Amino acid sequence: MTRGLFVIRRSVVAIFLCFVVQVAWGDLKIEITEGISGAVPVAIVPFGTGGGTEPSEDVAAVIAADLARSGRFAPIDRNDMIQMPTSGQGIRFGDWRILETEAILVGKVLREASGYVIQFQLYDVYRGAQLLSYRISSAENDLRRAAHQVSDMVYEALTGERGAFATRIAYVSATGKGEQQRFRVVVADADGENPIVIANSRDPLMSPAWSPDGRQLAYVSFENERSEIYIQTLATGERQLAGSWPGVNGAPAFSPDGRRLALTLSRGTGNLDIFVLNLVSGRLTQVTWHAAIDTEPEWAPDGRRLYFTSDRGGGPQVYEIELGSDKAARRTFEGNYNARPRISRDGKSLATVFEDRGNYRVALLELDSGNLQVLTNGQLDESPSFAPNGSMIIYASEAGGRGILAAVSADGRYRQRLTATEGDIREPAWSPFL
Amino acid sequence: MRHLNLVFLGMTTLLLAGCPRPPEVPPDPPPTEIPETMDSGVSTGTVSAPAPRALDPFEDPDNPLSKMVIYFDFDQSTIRSEFVDVVNAHGRYLARNKDKRVRLEGHADERGSREYNIGLGERRAQSVRRMLKLQGVSDAQISTVSYGEERPAVEGHSETSWARNRRVEIVYR
Incomplete structure (x- = not known):
């Protein structure tokens, strides 16, 4: 294993698509930390x-x-x-x-x-x-x-494997404190270049999720002092309110056919369950019915099943449920904490946020064998997201007290990180092939 | 320890003196440091003020109503015994004052995944809500929101910071 240092620096200018102002957006730097x-x-x-x-x-x-x-x-x-x-x-x-x-x-x-x-x-x-x-x-x-x-x-x-360089990443940036605090949803090229701010708020923005055609992003916004889910079309900046039920509206995930949105709602009961919203008909279907926290739905590639986080067994673990069924099957067994599942494109492995002796790290679980490999080495790693060709997983990490993005090869052998010059960046979501 | 308590109480009184209502109380230190009982000697300072007036219950550090933040253990939403009096005091106050409204803002520490932490914050807010309702507070007086780990009270990546971020803030509106 060699340690190389490969640095790209470039000043970039970002454009507020829907808020019409042009702002300079800080330097971004990619370092290859483990080769x-x-x-x-x-x-x-x-x-x-x-x-x-x-x-x-x-x-x-x-x-x-x-x-x-x-x-x-x-x-x-x-x-x-x-x-x-x-x-x-x-x-x-x-x-x-x-x-x-x-x-x-x-x-x-x-x-x-x-x-x-x-x-x-x-x-x-x-x-x-x-x-x-x-x-x-x-x-x-x-x-x-x-x-x-x-x-x-x-x-x-x-x-012999399709490349994923001409793709993009979405992430959340948080800068400033108190009255000066700003949250932004940013979309950049996969190499971190050309970052464009697509939403900008004084209140938290969370959980960006790509539509399968790469044209829209769903995300959670607290701009009205409560959580709501918006779907924004990138080319036009046009926004549509997709979830504004009483209580929690969170964790949006487009189905592989793009016609449905899985989401987490409490609907005023205080209990989080997973629902599927048909984006064509507007019909809402409840998927889980458990008194535990059920959240972070992730579609299986066949569009008929969901993986999700639930603490129905005590601590958070990943479960799988077939739509239309009322029985969920537990999929993670190693460790006390497995959350925010992301499935590989071939449906064979699941990336999770895994507690590793007090550290939160990204782990990859092979579903057939049950083998679990911890891929990252940080203390507060979270939000894994697969590159569309499955070769890399981008995730949020922390360095020098600040939120940064990092990527690791799916075999865990190679790492790089992406830092912004200002504030924290987190919740990366890798786009589909564009 | 008695000396520390006095210092703490004096500081709290100073900080609260100019607060408007509804009060914005600065976050309490970690709960283990909160004095269980107040010393009688401290009240002489208040009595010696030029124009004595009855202390607003929200400003009176002896009154549990002055506490607006409930802290929680890791991954837990049960209200710890030292906060039961605080929540019940707000419950009785709200039950007597049906025109008052509160918003319960649930929070989690930064560890683990963000949407799951939204769930934890919501569960904590609900746990305070249920205890308020037991005192006769109506649903119409209470709203809840969970910010998960998105709005930490303090920065930092240690248990000290995390303990102050796992909380429900009671906000009068």
């Missing part, structure tokens, strides 16, 4: 340019950073490159073999009337064989996103 010695060396050669003005982004640098963040690749330093070809014909494979580079990506960013075209080729260095050869068009201000798409293609060509 893998087996990361595959690859060469992401600086892309050539053509057609006049320099592109606004260093596309090859964005791609190299993406691949490094995956924990599976070690892009070689530009200073160590013996040549910088921008197309396949120029590559001297023998030289790259000496550097033990396994794959090489070359390309060009060309200016076009409406933006840019990225043209790129990926080669297997040992066989000298071409793996990819593509062109991607990009709008003027969308070059980073196009670069992330190249990263996705390179990642898939080299690993």
Whole structure:
């Protein structure tokens, strides 16, 4: 296990979508805190340019950073490159073999009337064989996103697994104290860039959850001095009040088909149960009927079952219930505390917040075998959320007294963290494929 | 210990002196430090004030009504014995004053998952609500909200901070 430090810093500007004000939003920094010695060396050669003005982004640098963040690749330093070809014909494979580079990506960013075209080729260095050869068009201000798409293609060509670089994360930020305290729901690119504030309040905001098409976010807001659930369309900023029953309205989760919302309600009784709201018909169905705290519903991939947290057995544990059934089955048995379940895309493993000798950590439970692996090493880790390709889990952690985000590979071998320069950030939710 | 109690009482009196009603009482220290009985010697300070008046029960540190925050054990919502008098005093006051309304704000410490902590805060608020109702307070006088771990009373990641954040605040409106 090697410890590398890989830092990206960039000033970014965020836009209030629905509140119309533009604000500078602080620096964000990603650090790779624990790497893998087996990361595959690859060469992401600086892309050539053509057609006049320099592109606004260093596309090859964005791609190299993406691949490094995956924990599976070690892009070689530009200073160590013996040549910088921008197309396949120029590559001297023998030289790259000496550097033990396994794959090489070359390309060009060309200016076009409406933006840019990225043209790129990926080669297997040992066989000298071409793996990819593509062109991607990009709008003027969308070059980073196009670069992330190249990263996705390179990642898939080299690993066989779909890439999740051109995705986004939502999270909650809290800054200031007392009268100055502000809560924000932020949506950023998966690498932390381009953060956009989609909701801003003096009162707590919680529990952002993506719709399966990635176009909407549900979240909890206390703006009316009580908890309510809103669904906001990202492109327009338009909001819809989805849950405002007496008492607790919390833990929204879209069904895999996007037509239903699982949520937690107390409906004035003081007892939290799980409900399903049909977003098309408006019909509300009660799913759990227990005097315990039942909350944090998570849909199974088949859309017919829910995992949830309940303390019906004493402490909080994860249960599973089939919709329409009245019997819940307990799924976690190790430890005194398992909460906020998140299911992997293949439905085979469950990430939970697990109490590990007084520390709260993210653990991964293999449902078939019952094997539980503690993936993180913090004291107050919470809110796990899977990348849509299942390769990484992003979660909230704490460092230096502040809330930060961190990500760990699903095998627990590789970690990175994302910190904001101001305040606490927490409750990350990784978007679906976009 | 007797000396500490006196100091504490004096500070509380000072802090409360200028409070408007409904009172915003600063958070109590952890419950174990709260004096069970008050010393008679302290009241002489109040008597010597230039224009004596009856102390508002919410300002009188001898009166359980002056306590507005109920603290809880980890993952628990049962009202600890030292707070039963406080809750019952508010219950009797509200039962006698049907025009008064309270909002019970339930809170949890930062450990564990956030939505589960909303559940814990709600359960604590409900537990205070039930005890108030036993004193004859009507449902219409009580509203509850749970902020879970979202609005800590104090910052910090130690048991001392956590103990002060596991609470229900009784807010007169």
